[in-house]
Amino acid sequence: MRASFGRLALCAAAAGLLAWSALGPSRAAEEPVVIPPPQLDAKEAGGIQTAVFAGGCFWGVQGVFQHTAGVVNALSGYAGGSKASASYPLVSTGTTGHAEAVEVKYDPKRISYGKLLQIYFSVAHDPTQLDRQGPDTGPQYRSAIFTTSDEQKRIADAYIAQLDAAKVFGAPIVTKVGPLKGFYAAEAYHQDYLTLHPTQPYIAYNDLPKIEALKKLFPTEYLDKPTLVSSVKATN
Template sequence: MSPRRFSRLSLCAAAIGALVIAAFAIAPSLAAEEAVIIPAPTADAQGAGGIQTAVIAGGCFWGVQGVFQHTAGVVNAVSGYAGGSKATADYSTVSTGTTGHAESVEIKFDPKKISYGKILQIFFSVAHDPTQLNRQGPDSGTQYRSAIFTTNDEQKKVAEAYVAQLNTAKVYKKPIVTKIGPLEAFYPAEAYHQDYLTLHPNQPYIAYNDIPKVENLKKIFAESYIEKPTLVSNAKVTN
């Protein structure tokens, strides 16, 4: 059982949360993996057109969603599942690691305000560690894999070129293991998973693993950071 699922049982949750938050306040550098400062992609998608979609997976969707809800130019970020069938797109089944699904986030963004390449830069730098195979932090299994689900040929070219660029530059100690493939379908996760970071900032898993990601976004990508998150409950998306 992963630490994330264990925390949801709420056994001694208040005491655990207090200890985690206290530890984070004393030594924030120990609370999560360090972000990696990386170069922007040398090849990027064109910024024309209306609202566009990016779908990415990088471990628990709570933290990835939280990061992009604080990113300027993102008009909505929804936690969900990609890589498997509609019949198995529910949390309890996906958690078995046998469905082909990855916990993913569908990002609707305005290409006039943020590029697809910038989204990938944030994804690789602060949202997750792309060198971890079938795991992310305390969570393990194929449902926590690093993946980019492309929606068109241009996204595919940008993503593949960026991974090659970062591997060549050796910005990480290990090779990137992110899988790149076409998006077949995206299925939104259950309502209780949406806006989770904002609604539960003191939950032990969030405080330890995900709040530091948002802080790293604010620090490393200050020009792309917005203080007020764009929540699913408030999003107004027009295609």
């Protein structure tokens, strides 16, 4: 399902077919999974660090990390392709090499890279789905970790091996790990989307349950008030 038409069309169709407001809490398209923390993690480092994750529609992934303590900003965007084709209409064709991704700026004194990975694999998306998440299909929705250091790659690779060996998922993890070559911010209307559109059917069904799962499975890391892109810009 193409994002430029499919995801937004899905919202409209669902709104016409279902009385979403009367349903109460929804089940996510991808159920959260309780997983162990990584055996290998990063040492505490000075200064704000950057991590980039792709796991389906960036609306939900951004929302999860905006509700995560220690994250100082989470920005929706595109990674894996060139700057020239980093726009929503082009990325939505699935031919540009990009994935919808989220750039996570975090304070390693408050949250580790390994903990971010645990949240990413547990509640942010299903790492066993190849080139799709829930209703969205295509390589732009692939599961991918774009690393910004050799240490991040070593930790991510080790964690995937650990989780596969423990068989915590019903299928092998398909997440690709590789160096970040460029991250390009998505259009302004994609930022803070989950918070700004909580009653939209796509968000209500696919993404809000991820926030509920974060609160339940990671109560120490959960923030009730999200750290929004708009608020970060206002303070800079």
